[in-house]
Amino acid sequence: DAMVIQNPRYQVTQFGKPVTLSCSQTLNHNVMYWYQQKSSQAPKLLFHYYDKDFNNEADTPDNFQSRRPNTSFCFLDIRSPGLGDAAMYLCATSRDRGGQSNQPQHFGDGTRLSIL
């Protein structure tokens, strides 16, 4: 089945130590998104790629970066994780941008990041 796959499911890092989370998709979708979801809260959009075009949300901290080397893969880099960055990080894809169509988003099952 075509899917959105996030690895690893659980990630532990140390305060201030850079960490990278991975996402891959077999849907061949143009758009890939990263969301942050803290405990008992709704997912919050961090940024998205439309093909190679990167779009950052205004309130996403500079500590968060992303790379999309090809259509299938997207990475979330946290340069200096703080205790407040402990959360579930969700990757999602859609065929087109929301402004151009009503295509629903397909989510992976997330990576739960813990900070020691």
Next chain:
Amino acid sequence: LAKTTQPISMDSYEGQEVNITCSHNNIATNDYITWYQQFPSQGPRFIIQGYKTKVTNEVASLFIPADRKSSTLSLPRVSLSDTAVYYCLPSGGGADGLTFGKGTHLIIQP
């Protein structure tokens, strides 16, 4: 972006029909209304989407009145496995990413 209002939580019993209503008073003309379901430690899953009137699929129905300022997700004959958080989101005509509201935590009891 259209702001949504849903009940924070709802309780029901197995075999009952559950209706969750969401208000989205300032929905944009081009927005569709999409509902997602999220289980603990999983990503949200698309349930159903509609623009107006009624849409039905194998898991749910979606009712949207003519003014489109609200929508109602209907889950027929719920089971324990329907316990989850349900989010309604206007999407498609506005920003590219999804702006999630607080969602409705549905708890199904035996």
